[in-house]
Amino acid sequence: MKLIKIAVDYSDTPLGRYPADGNFNGQRFREEFLVPALKAEDKTVVDIDDVEGYGSSFLDEAFGGLVREGHFSSKDLKQKLQIQCQNSDYSIYANLIWKYINEARAKKKSA
Amino acid sequence: MITTRHSRKSFAVTGNGGRRHWRNNWLLHRDRKNRDLRAGMRRGKRERFWLETALDLNDHTRSSVRTTKEHRIIIDLPEELDFEANYETTASHFRILRLATNLKSRLKTLRFEKIRYISPAAALVLASEVDRWNQVVGGKLRPNTEAWHEDIQRLLFEMGYFDLLHLPQPDQLSPTKNTTFLKFKRGDLHDPNAGQIAKQLRQEIENIVGGSIKRHFLFEGLSEAITNVSQHAYSSSKDIEVKQWWLSASYNRDQRSLCVIFYDQGVGIPETLPSSHLYEFIKDAFHRWPDSEKIQAAMVVGRSSNEGVERGKGLQNLVEFAQSHREGVLSIYSLRGLYQMLNKRNGAGPVITTVRKDHETSVGGTLIEWSVKLD
Numbered sequence: 001m002k003l004i005k006i007a008v009d010y011s012d013t014p015l016g017r018y019p020a021d022g023n024f025n026g027q028r029f030r031e032e033f034l035v036p037a038l039k040a041e042d043k044t045v046v047d048i049d050d051v052e053g054y055g056s057s058f059l060d061e062a063f064g065g066l067v068r069e070g071h072f073s074s075k076d077l078k079q080k081l082q083i084q085c086q087n088s089d090y091s092i093y094a095n096l097i098w099k100y101i102n103e104a105r106a107k108k109k110s111a
Numbered sequence: 112m113i114t115t116r117h118s119r120k121s122f123a124v125t126g127n128g129g130r131r132h133w134r135n136n137w138l139l140h141r142d143r144k145n146r147d148l149r150a151g152m153r154r155g156k157r158e159r160f161w162l163e164t165a166l167d168l169n170d171h172t173r174s175s176v177r178t179t180k181e182h183r184i185i186i187d188l189p190e191e192l193d194f195e196a197n198y199e200t201t202a203s204h205f206r207i208l209r210l211a212t213n214l215k216s217r218l219k220t221l222r223f224e225k226i227r228y229i230s231p232a233a234a235l236v237l238a239s240e241v242d243r244w245n246q247v248v249g250g251k252l253r254p255n256t257e258a259w260h261e262d263i264q265r266l267l268f269e270m271g272y273f274d275l276l277h278l279p280q281p282d283q284l285s286p287t288k289n290t291t292f293l294k295f296k297r298g299d300l301h302d303p304n305a306g307q308i309a310k311q312l313r314q315e316i317e318n319i320v321g322g323s324i325k326r327h328f329l330f331e332g333l334s335e336a337i338t339n340v341s342q343h344a345y346s347s348s349k350d351i352e353v354k355q356w357w358l359s360a361s362y363n364r365d366q367r368s369l370c371v372i373f374y375d376q377g378v379g380i381p382e383t384l385p386s387s388h389l390y391e392f393i394k395d396a397f398h399r400w401p402d403s404e405k406i407q408a409a410m411v412v413g414r415s416s417n418e419g420v421e422r423g424k425g426l427q428n429l430v431e432f433a434q435s436h437r438e439g440v441l442s443i444y445s446l447r448g449l450y451q452m453l454n455k456r457n458g459a460g461p462v463i464t465t466v467r468k469d470h471e472t473s474v475g476g477t478l479i480e481w482s483v484k485l486d
Contacts, residue, residue, distance in 0.1 A: 011306060012310075013306030013307055013309065013310045013330075014306060015305050015306035015309055015334045015337065015338065016305060016306075016334070016337075016338040016341060016342075017338065017342065018342070020301045020341055020342075021301070021305060021337075021338045021341045021342065022302065022303055022304065022305035022306050022337075022338075022341075023303045023304065023305075023306070024306050052306075052309070052310050052313065052326070052327065052330040052334075053326065053327030053328070053329075053330035053331045053334070054327075054331065055330075055331050055334040055335040055338060055428050056331075056335065056427060056428050057334075057335060057338045057342075058334075089327060090327075
């Protein structure tokens, strides 16, 4: 099992979707942290507490992007990914993460 | 006698000739004067025609603009600059300021003397336009602050107009009693430290309130406003020279109301929202899809401005800060449209109402205003 605490391992001020939006964007978090952990481990726990807040662009790109970019299906993620938070204010983000994962559709690969 | 007659004749000839000569000279002078006058009038008309065209003058701005002998432009700002109460006049004056800036060195003076009221949102847009002028032309519009109304001097001083534009501070002014301001902030596009900047803004806004606010909702709103500028505002605008955003905030202690305003001079939400259905495409093609409706469409979760990228998700964060308080208003002005969401909680739960409005003149980008009542 792998534990990723976003505030400690990545940034307490995650922001934006792409590298152009800022250093600690959703795409980078997905590609450098989530995908390697999810591929290497049976279970990955992501602790979302203690950050300033999460914009939807960050959450959608980091987590919804796992499905859109074809790394995993939402069914796989239900088994492999766990979102953890102690602070009740942050439970809204846990719900949003699963919403974005469930809504995401894998992009069609061009021939 | 002969001499006398001759003299008389000579005198008579000279006299008639003199009068004729004088008359001819006078006619010549009058013709020349009339010709000059006509040429002057033609020049004046040409100048005025050029001014009307270059600055796209309308009924709200026609009497506010004139030129010097050196053909440089002087703009008089109106008595009331307020998007809510006096939208067309306010936006039209900012538009001519933008167009005058595009003419580089043609703008000579921007006169504040007539202003008696300026709203915080209008003050932010005004500061951004003067800031743009400074950056594009590389000079400073030096204000004659002594001629300004004292309330305007005080307000712009407290809002950070002089700091933002590196202008000399006006002499001693008594502070505003009930309102604390966060001085104007300016941010660059694609700043790698955007997250830290959003955190710092959140902290500074918390400082003026003097207590804790719903910090993660505020951070979300600020971070999405910054992300929105980075991804969309200047995306298809090769001719925009200054690609920045501006922010200001104020807190009224008596009313316990916090107001945060964010502005960019980009292409606007309506320009970056594609028609996702055939009927929207047709409405757009026939100019029957107003900007306010496009802003509303962009607020709907799942609408995309780039294929596969869901912009509505980000704009939802703007709503959440207003919705997380007992009373909150979110106003989004983008190009000619206004979309407003009012949230008021009563015993039965939150009551949310929305307002849409379209104007003749564009706000010149996107202006987002949150106004919330703290518990």
